[in-house]
Amino acid sequence: MSRDAIFAQSADLSIQTSAASSIGLALCCIYTTIARSRHSAARVETLPRPPTHPMPTGCPPPLEGIRQARADPRAERTGQQPGICENQARMGRPDGHFLGGGIGPTRPGTMKETKMQSGSLESVASVVREAKEIVVFSGAGLSADSGIPTFRDGATGLWNKVDPDEVASIEGFLRNPERVWNWLLQLKKLVDERQPNAGHQALARLQEICRAKQLTVITQNIDGYHSRAGNAPVLEVHGTIHRLRCQQRCGFSADWEQSAAEPFSCPRCGAPVRPDLVLFGEMLDEEVFAAAEMCSMTADLFFCVGTSFTVQPAALLPVWAKRAGATVVEVNPHPTSLSGLADYSIRSGASEFFTALSAKLAARQA
Incomplete structure (x- = not known):
């Protein structure tokens, strides 16, 4: 079979399987909701809670948020990672308000916004000490200190140099696999040349200090730096750039070695092999995202x-976490856009804050 025929067949099969994927995702969400209800019934709240803020209007529940998860490269061109959903273009407005399923309007003055000072650091440390289950949710800004460009930065953003559609x-x-593969x-190669930065290392240190607790990292990043620094488990909701898989998910996967410089066909089924990350126009991995939702x-x-x-x-993960307590x-x-919803909004870089937080927690344990 010719290569063009292989990719044409892959596109047809993708369309045929989309309905089945949607059904599977809905069932996964129902399971998550039931499990959450059982967990909540047995959970005893022990944390000292800061004053809570009303949930913003227009915020969809978890199932609806997942239904909106189809990616679209035609959304905002200035700020996307693979995995952005189709309603993104309708959401952003300069005034901080969001339409169609965003976090919601910011409300200046409602959050505890502060520069990192000893008082705010001690307050957060106190919450950490009392917590039993902790989630760290990270984005591209965390890896910027490693020299990995963010996607949306006005000066150095990756989408300033290329068309994400292409x-x-x-x-x-499916149109030009060689171009996508090469980019x-x-x-x-850039990710492999760089290293986890002090922020990643501080988060790994935080997990070591909190080893008696359940700490899960949920990341939008595809660089694998959390795992390299020592965190586990790590839920990579947008996949990873270090692994290849079969386009038709027949079960084939392999590490992406530098020697694999060109796209090739799956040795099991003949479908295209591609990087195991979420591209624009694709659904998120339903099992990974359901696990992220449960942890949140x-x-x-x-x-x-x-x-x-x-x-x-x-x-939406922090919104669902907030709604759940x-x-x-x-x-x-x-x-x-989260600042008005957060209980604490700390104006600090990750490296500075988590290094100081880990040191304070470790000193208390000594």
């Missing part, structure tokens, strides 16, 4: 770091 969409891959391979809604404490909360449906702590040098 190099990071499923349509682009992602260059990004992988059972968390006592939910950290958000290095993300601008524009990529859906992942940006978690204390939400945002760590970001700049205000975001």
Whole structure:
């Protein structure tokens, strides 16, 4: 069979299986909701809660958020990672309000916004000590200190140099697999040349200090730096640039070695092999995202770091955590659309904050 015939067959099979994927995702969400209800019934709330803020209007429940999870490269061109959903173009507005399923309007003055000071650090440390289940939710900003460009930065963003339709969409891959493969391979080489930064190391240290607790990292990043630094488990909701898989998910997967410089056919079924990350126009992996949803809604404490909360449906995870009763702590040098919702909005870089937090927790244990 010719290569063109292989890719044409792959496109047809993708269409035929979309309905089955949607059904599977809905069933997965129903299971998650039932499990969450059982967990909540047995859970005893012990955390000292800061005053809670009303949930913003227009925020969809988890199932609806997942239903909105189909990616679309024609959304905002200035700020996307693979995995952005189709309603993204309708969401962003300069005034911080969101339409069609975003986090919701920001409300200046409602959050505990502060620069990292000893008082705020001790307050967050106290919440950490009492928490039993902790989630750290990270985005591209965390890896910027490693020299990995973010996707949306106005000066150095990756989408300033290329068309995401051509190099990071499923349509682009089926149309020109060599171009998508080559662009992602260059990004992988950059990731391999860099190292986890002090922020990643501090988060690994935090998990070591909190080894008696359940700490889960949920990341939108595809670089694998959390695992390299020592965190586990890590839920990669947008996949990883270090692994290949069969386009038709026949079960074939392999590490992406630098020697694999060109696309090839699956040795099991003959379908195209592609990087195991979420491209524009694709659904998120339903099992990974359901696990992320479960962790978010059972968390006592939910950290958000290095993300601008524009990529859906992942940006809804802290909202669901907040709705379920978690204390939400945002760590970001700049205000975001989550700032008005967070219990603590710390104006700091990840490296500075988590290094200081780990040191304070370790000193108390000594």
